[in-house]
Amino acid sequence: ARLAITRNSGLPPSLSRFGEPLGVTAPIRLEAERDGRLRQRLHFVGVGLQFLDLVLAQADGLVGDRERFFTHVNRPLKLLAVGGDNRWTGAIANNRAEITVLNPVELTAATDLSDFDALVISGVAADEFSTETLHHVATQVADAGLGFMLLNGDHAGAAEENETILMSYAETPIDPALPVSVEPRPFMPEPPPRQVAFVMDVSGSMAGINLAKSQEIARYIINTFLRPQDRLDVLLFGGGDTYLIRDALMTDSNKARAIAAIDTIQAGGGSNANGAMALLERDRQLDCGLVFISDGEIVELDAVNTHPDCRATVFAIGKTSVPASSPLNELADPFPVTAEFDPAGIEIPYFKPEPRDRFFEPGDYTPLPLNRLMHISDRLPVPALPLAGTAITYLRENADLIAVRPKLTDPVLAYRAYGAGYVGVFTTAIPDAWLSAPEGQAAVTAWIERLAAYQLRDRYTFKLVDSRADLALTIALRAQ
Numbered sequence: 337a338r339l340a341i342t343r344n345s346g347l348p349p350s351l352s353r354f355g356e357p358l359g360v361t362a363p364i365r366l367e368a369e370r371d372g373r374l375r376q377r378l379h380f381v382g383v384g385l386q387f388l389d390l391v392l393a394q395a396d397g398l399v400g401d402r403e404r405f406f407t408h409v410n411r412p413l414k415l416l417a418v419g420g421d422n423r424w425t426g427a428i429a430n431n432r433a434e435i436t437v438l439n440p441v442e443l444t445a446a447t448d449l450s451d452f453d454a455l456v457i458s459g460v461a462a463d464e465f466s467t468e469t470l471h472h473v474a475t476q477v478a479d480a481g482l483g484f485m486l487l488n489g490d491h492a493g494a495a496e497e498n499e500t501i502l503m504s505y506a507e508t509p510i511d512p513a514l515p516v517s518v519e520p521r522p523f524m525p526e527p528p529p530r531q532v533a534f535v536m537d538v539s540g541s542m543a544g545i546n547l548a549k550s551q552e553i554a555r556y557i558i559n560t561f562l563r564p565q566d567r568l569d570v571l572l573f574g575g576g577d578t579y580l581i582r583d584a585l586m587t588d589s590n591k592a593r594a595i596a597a598i599d600t601i602q603a604g605g606g607s608n609a610n611g612a613m614a615l616l617e618r619d620r621q622l623d624c625g626l627v628f629i630s631d632g633e634i635v636e637l638d639a640v641n642t643h644p645d646c647r648a649t650v651f652a653i654g655k656t657s658v659p660a661s662s663p664l665n666e667l668a669d670p671f672p673v674t675a676e677f678d679p680a681g682i683e684i685p686y687f688k689p690e691p692r693d694r695f696f697e698p699g700d701y702t703p704l705p706l707n708r709l710m711h712i713s714d715r716l717p718v719p720a721l722p723l724a725g726t727a728i729t730y731l732r733e734n735a736d737l738i739a740v741r742p743k744l745t746d747p748v749l750a751y752r753a754y755g756a757g758y759v760g761v762f763t764t765a766i767p768d769a770w771l772s773a774p775e776g777q778a779a780v781t782a783w784i785e786r787l788a789a790y791q792l793r794d795r796y797t798f799k800l801v802d803s804r805a806d807l808a809l810t811i812a813l814r815a816q
Contacts, residue, residue, distance in 0.1 A: 420459030427780035454483030478755025483787025490765035515735035515752030537630035538574035575605030
């Protein structure tokens with residue numbers, strides 16, 4: 337008798353997408369009327385749920401029996417790193433991925449990308465590749481599910497007004513795949529509808545002239561900047577955390593009601609803003625504006641990280657200057673407010689944005705995660721480690737924004753599905769401090785693994801029984 341072994345083609349693991357057989361092993365001749373042990377080495381091209389067929393046939397070709405067996409195939413990720421700056425590869429342990437490193441000139445339209453789970457290009461401008469090469473990469477992402485990440489790098493040696501690495505990919509075949517627009521947001525004299533939230537300190541220390549100045553500032557902003565299509569929330573903290581106004585369209589009549597309500601505020605109570613900030617956590621929109629008014633005599637803002645998506649404006653009431661240690665600095669650079677302060681004499685960036693004439697924003701910062709905007713299964717680690725500078729970009733529709741730069745709210749890390757693939761952008765460089773810290777290494781590893789079409793390979797166990805008439809599949813979550 338002869339035994340033939342057939343493997344599936346290694347297409348993505350889906351019961352509805354098993355492919356044509358990938359070759360048949362040379363038949364193995366079995367001696368008649370003899371028992372024996374058979375060992376055959378097999379190689380599966382794909383990962384995940386795979387199968388093989390065993391066919392037992394007589395010497396004359398008559399098939400006597402046929403069985404199909406399923407198995408779960410795993411292997412480390414296969415990554416292609418093209419740089420530029422490939423320091424990020426040092427964050428990934430050998431047992432997590434096999435990394436192939438190429439110089440930019442070695443990546444061409446003829447490069448076989450089918451064996452890789454993801455391609456990472458770091459610190460390499462688009463003009464170092466041919467248009468054909470970039471089209472090849474974009475096609476592999478969209479059609480074959482290749483993961484792709486583009487890292488801007490640190491912009492070293494270039495002026496802030498010079499084109500960033502990310503900008504070089506504008507209007508290339510790669511551009512449509514990216515989760516961010518690689519050029520600064522166009523200046524719009526008439527911006528889309530705003531969602532504005534006031535958080536006002538009405539604690540005991542705000543009594544008297546301080547509260548009067550707060551009310552004056554609120555009246556000015558409402559009357560001057562809010563349009564009928566804009567929405568307003570006003571939250572108070574001090575004697576409790578309450579909505580004074582909630583999600584009100586700023587029609588003329590609603591403006592009058594809002595100002596009348598603000599004029600009735602009385603001071604008294606404690607100085608903890610975290611409850612009010614937590615209330616705002618619900619139903620907050622991207623590109624919102626937060627106006628925070630306080631004398632700064634408050635406890636630490638431990639809830640500030642729930643609103644890195646809001647462009648904040650802070651007024652420090654009764655202050656001629658604000659010390660660097662003040663919790664107000666966590667939100668924005670505060671405007672000191674004395675008794676002589678006139679709100680009409682300042683420019684508020686959220687309401688009067690200026691065209692940005694540079695493409696890289698320098699300066700050190702700690703990235704802020706947007707976990708509250710993400711489903712728990714989509715969240716990625718963003719440790720409190722320092723970064724330097726950001727290429728100025730803005731988020732595209734249907735993109736997943738993972739982390740932003742505080743105060744400026746520029747994207748730092750974002751992803752987006754593109755065809756069958758998943759694409760990420762990191763708008764600065766991954767510094768050595770991240771690569772030497774365990775939490776930094778874990779974060780970078782998670783960011784890269786997110787690109788793979790098949791993730792969490794050890795998360796599930798499969799039990800599949802083929803009874804010829806029916807196919808029964810049981811999937812269980814593996815205990816961690």
